Amino acid sequence: MIKVAISATGLYIPPYTITNEELVESFNTYVARYNQHNADAIAKGELTALAESSVGFIEQASGIKQRYVLEKTGILDPERMHPIFHERSNEELSLMAEISVKACQDAMNKAGKKPEDIDAVICSAANMQRAYPAMSIEIQEALGIKGFGYDMNVACSSATFGIEQAVNAVRTGCARAVLVVNPEITSAHHAWRDRDCHFIFGDVCTAILVERLEDAKPGSWEVLGTKLATVFSNNIRNNFGFMNRSEDADPDARDKLFKQEGRKVFKEVCPMAAEHMATHLESLGLNSANDVRRYWLHQANLSMNQLIAKKLLGAHEVTSDKAPVILDEFANTASAGSIIAFHRHNDDLQQGDVGVICSFGAGYSIGSVIVHKI
16 A cells, blocks of 8 residues: 655635624624514513623633634624625636635645646535535636545544545555645534524635655655544534425524534533544554644634543643644634644644544544654
């Protein structure tokens, strides 16, 4: 089998930020208007009054301080509370492809690769802009890459699942190099009117270049192993889909957006993710605490990451050096979170250092990639 490396990552950051203060002001205005409009029904017990949010609540619950978005006016409008995107013609590059091309070009430039050096594009994200043609093929065309492309979706684990597919393609000789791109326009499927989660998500796009180890530049990361696992759960779900019309379902119903049972997810996923990584490391003859220099974890919730890291390391406290956090700046960016952490926090590691990229989310799904610096 051919040895494989991650030779570069790319990052596209949207032009707008929404601070917790801005978000809370908008949300609380919506709450006040809702409660006033429904005052009689609330007084009769027919409806429950909505509770306000606060900056303190958000930061304590999540560790998030701001998020990047592709458009903020519509999100912060209490009468709308979702982004304003303008439909593009079929001849124009789609929004998801546009940000994907920028992230991919960033990765290609860092690796010193041209379109003719790459044989495949995998577009792997929590939601796709359309059913077909595949986003990956549009991205491939825009980049000038020959070969093949396909889309895949495993929610917040999409990036690590995509990396395994890319690794396998290179390892078996199907491709010399593969781009995995994760365009996460989470603002479009987020429930901005739900106090329990209105602060969670942000937009971003990441890209990962996977290629033959022999072709990778010094400072790249050899992939020692990948591991995937899924266990079905309804605790994170989005029911929006092409069947809705035939079901005569309400397109604006709450279940057509991101929805989760947060406490159940926390309780169930944390031990699963820690055990997943521990057993993966053990299968490669590595120790969670002693042999791993850094963990780049999915960025969903600060307490979640800290608990998982503590379970892995057997420590009372885990430093940001051991498990970097980008959640405060980017919020939860679905599949892209662990890749942003890797992108931002790997240059300082030394040759031979071992690291783990791990994501986890709806499904449940967990994916881990163990790498060491060459």
